[in-house]
Amino acid sequence: MKAVATLLPLCLFLAACSGIQSALDPAGSEATDVATLFFTMLTGGTIIWAGVVGLLLYAARKRRVHSERIAGRLILWGGAVFPTVVLFALLSYAVWLMPNVRPWFQGDDGGMRRIEVTGEQFWWRVRYLDAGGAVAFETANEVRVPVGERVVFSLKAPDVIHSFWIPVLGGKMDMIPGRENRLTLQAEKPGTYRGVCAEFCGASHALMAFTVHAMQPQDYEAWLAARRASSGAQDAEGLALFLKHGCSACHAISGTQARGVIGPDLTAFGERGSVGAGTLANEVEHVARFLRDPGRIKPGVQMPHFTMLPDAEIDRIAAYLTGLK
Ligand code: CUA
Secondary structure, X not given: OHHHHHHHHHHHHHHOOOOOOOOOOOOEHHHHHHHHHHXXXXXXXXXXXXXXXXXXXXXXXXXXXXXXXXXXXXXXXXXXXXXXXXXXXXXXXXXXXXXXXXXXXXXXXXOOEEEEEEEEOOEEEEEEEOOOOOEEEEEEOEEEEEEOOEEEEEEEOOOOOEEEEOOOOOOOEEEOOOOXXXXXXXXXXXXXXXXXXXXXXXXXXXXXXXXXXXXXXXXXXXXXXXXXXXXXXXXXXXXXXXXXXXXXXXOEOOOOOOEOOOOOOOOOHHHOOEEOOOOEEXXXXXXXXXXHOHHHHOOOOOOOOOOOOOHHHHHHHHHHHHOOO
């Protein structure tokens, strides 16, 4: 009964480790090694803890007097030799795992697929690069990677430090103004996951997430091709309102006159799961709320409010944006 009482909370605790943003429910090779290391340490720690508690109970209940020689031996073996051996073994294991956890990146990317991600306040600019390094197209707050292929992320930031982290795929890496950090990750399981900013960067640091889609290679290629061809010119009325109210000063939509570069690129915006970098679900009503007064939803956001526009026009622009595929 006691064992059940001990194990039940542990099982409940571990059950909470699964999910789209859990480093303990890995979907990539690096994250698998991180999780293996964690569970190895957890198992070792639990066994040692149980042993120490056992000894403590033994000492508390059996009021036998031991000789000083036995006490001295216990201190030598249990207090010096055992921790030295165990810590040395665990450290060796961790060091041995390390090259897999963060594959060493030699300047040459060997023709690997490159995705450039820039941490903005407070969203993610995502650029897919061609083999030659030219920008094929840009998107925001969503990263797509093919399963079974190592991808290089070029990480940048224009003003403050952010940290790029996809827990299910691997460790985090800082995005530092004035330099480019490179991180390679490989997804092993297709699925939709969540990435976050892991470095305090301002008022909306906690509202700075992104969606990660790990796709089968053929689906990925199809998506790349579709994305290159997507255009926001289908809904002429919605587009006209978007342009009329100056949205295009900051936002771009491919195939239209909207070529702003300050804010997130909105091409195929309707495909994204959220508005405001993971803040609200991507539904017309939420987008309209965001357009009307973004600062109320995301403190510190650079986008101005548009409370002066008639509701009908805001709703029309929101419908246009969510319809972009
Ligand atoms: Cu960006 Cu925290």
